Amino acid sequence: MIRQFGYLRPDSIDAAIVMKTRHGERARYWAGGTDLMLQWRRGEVMIDHCIDLTHLSGLDGIEALPGEIRIGAMATLDDLDQASSMHPVMQALGDTARLMCTKQTRTLATVGGNMCNASPGADLSPLFVALEARCLIEGPNGRREISMENFLTGVNRTALDGQELLRAIVVPVPQARREASYRRVARTVVDIALVSAAASLTADAGTIKDARIALGSVAPVPVRVTEGERLLVGRSLDDIDSAHLEEVAGHAATVARPISDVRAGAGYRTRMCPVLVRRALADALGRFGGDEE
Amino acid sequence: MIRMTVNGRTFDLDAKPHERLCDLLRRALGLYGVRVSCSEGECGSCTVIMDGEPVTSCLVLAMQAEGREVVTIEGLGSEDDLHPIQEAFIEEQGFQCAFCTPGFIMAAKAFLDENPDPTEAEAAMAMSGNICRCGAYPYIVKSVMNAAAKLREEGSVSNTG
Ligand SMILES: Cc1cc2nc3c(=O)[nH]c(=O)nc-3n(C[C@H](O)[C@H](O)[C@H](O)COP(=O)(O)OP(=O)(O)OC[C@H]3O[C@@H](n4cnc5c(N)ncnc54)[C@H](O)[C@@H]3O)c2cc1C
Numbered sequence: 001m002i003r004q005f006g007y008l009r010p011d012s013i014d015a016a017i018v019m020k021t022r023h024g025e026r027a028r029y030w031a032g033g034t035d036l037m038l039q040w041r042r043g044e045v046m047i048d049h050c051i052d053l054t055h056l057s058g059l060d061g062i063e064a065l066p067g068e069i070r071i072g073a074m075a076t077l078d079d080l081d082q083a084s085s086m087h088p089v090m091q092a093l094g095d096t097a098r099l100m101c102t103k104q105t106r107t108l109a110t111v112g113g114n115m116c117n118a119s120p121g122a123d124l125s126p127l128f129v130a131l132e133a134r135c136l137i138e139g140p141n142g143r144r145e146i147s148m149e150n151f152l153t154g155v156n157r158t159a160l161d162g163q164e165l166l167r168a169i170v171v172p173v174p175q176a177r178r179e180a181s182y183r184r185v186a187r188t189v190v191d192i193a194l195v196s197a198a199a200s201l202t203a204d205a206g207t208i209k210d211a212r213i214a215l216g217s218v219a220p221v222p223v224r225v226t227e228g229e230r231l232l233v234g235r236s237l238d239d240i241d242s243a244h245l246e247e248v249a250g251h252a253a254t255v256a257r258p259i260s261d262v263r264a265g266a267g268y269r270t271r272m273c274p275v276l277v278r279r280a281l282a283d284a285l286g287r288f289g290g291d292e293e
Numbered sequence: 294m295i296r297m298t299v300n301g302r303t304f305d306l307d308a309k310p311h312e313r314l315c316d317l318l319r320r321a322l323g324l325y326g327v328r329v330s331c332s333e334g335e336c337g338s339c340t341v342i343m344d345g346e347p348v349t350s351c352l353v354l355a356m357q358a359e360g361r362e363v364v365t366i367e368g369l370g371s372e373d374d375l376h377p378i379q380e381a382f383i384e385e386q387g388f389q390c391a392f393c394t395p396g397f398i399m400a401a402k403a404f405l406d407e408n409p410d411p412t413e414a415e416a417a418m419a420m421s422g423n424i425c426r427c428g429a430y431p432y433i434v435k436s437v438m439n440a441a442a443k444l445r446e447e448g449s450v451s452n453t454g
Pocket residue numbers: 028029030031032033034035036037073074099100101102105108109110111112113114115116117121122123124160164165166167190191192193333334335
């Protein structure tokens with residue numbers, strides 16, 4: 001079957017939204033195309049019009065603003081990798097980006113595309129959830145902002161309505177020190193995560209003020225391990241020993257709802273959840289050690 | 294018509310709206326060194342350099358490359374004047390059938406531009422976006438290390454010269 005589509009190149013974000021509004025469901029925003037090209041060629045998505053976002057300005061770039069870091073939706077995974085040294089929270093994002101895809105696809109794949117494609121295995125989603133990231137959305141009726149937890153609504157489903165466009169992802173930078181980490185298991189270095197965990201800890205004067213743990217690939221959307229998080233808040237960083245980590249991580253297995261597929265069984269995935277939570281927490285804790293601010 | 298620079302020359306090309314960059318380079322310019330194999334971004338055989346960065350040209354729309362500068366294996370060296378990375382792949386026998394070789398060399402070029410003095414582990418990691426069905430991997434890593442040494446030497450010669 002010969003498939004083809006029309007090509008549209010908006011010269012502004014507003015123009016892109018007008019095009020999407022006019023052409024409807026079978027017009028697609030085209031970012032890096034690393035998901036879309038495959039889905040279109042396999043006939044999984046029907047496209048009449050490609051609305052190419054790559055030539056637009058104002059959607060790329062990673063910017064440090066007071067109290068937050070703003071990642072343009074069109075920033076690539078490679079850009080995220082290069083921005084690692086900007087801030088401790090960017091360190092975790094950069095480390096994660098480097099695990100994803102291959103070098104020659106990281107230069108194409110965008111952060112926004114990873115979120116909008118909303119695969120349960122998308123590596124950035126658990127980490128963005130753990131980092132309390134928010135999504136800046138632009139649509140025909142103006143702008144709105146929602147948390148990443150509310151943005152991801154299901155397998156390949158987001159809170160974007162038909163015409164809306166993801167403009168940027170905002171990662172808050174709290175006053176107190178925050179360290180985060182993401183761990184996954186995958187069959188090979190270039191494979192998608194079978195199961196993953198992200199942890200973010202915020203501590204003031206050696207005491208944990210806030211803890212967020214999110215699991216990936218074990219449900220349609222990232223799952224928070226709230227019981228485990230509660231056990232961490234109020235603790236002194238120095239007090240946390242392996243028995244304590246074990247207890248926190250143990251709660252991960254109870255919230256996971258994984259599926260079995262060709263890549264791994266549900267039992268394996270469930271058993272790996274506590275292991276990965278423990279590893280991610282140990283990484284984050286380790287980063288507090290030594291170089292106190 | 295879209296304008297792009299390919300291997301140092303500017304072209305006005307008639308690209309179809311849904312055409313991939315790899316197909317345009319092969320169809321309109323006869324650049325058959327752009328090898329298309331998996332068409333899914335997995336194997337790296339279609340790797341070209343766009344504005345200094347390596348990209349899998351099977352995942353890029355030709356339209357996205359408008360105004361960009363693209364370099365393919367044909368732009369690296371010629372039969373009479375091989376690029377040091379090409380020389381290194383021959384010296385170290387970094388291939389068997391050589392189907393994957395242009396992709397590996399373009400990935401190596403982008404990598405060595407960024408990291409001229411890599412460790413073997415870094416070189417191996419940098420090649421992980423390319424697949425060699427013949428399994429020449431150990432020789433490919435050796436080729437990249439040899440190429441790095443050649444390029445460093447060339448750099449120091451041209452710096453003093
Ligand atoms: C070889 C290979 C390896 C991969 N490895 C990984 C991996 O390890 N981990 C991982 O998580 N993913 C991986 N992926 C998947 C993919 O690369 C990522 O999901 C990527 O980040 C998608 O971004 P994109 O810019 O290519 O999105 P596109 O394909 O352009 O778009 C994806 C979807 O999002 C929509 N969209 C994009 N941007 C916007 C926007 N700003 N506003 C509204 N809608 C938008 C598009 O319409 C489309 O529906 C891999 C892909 C390949 C080909």
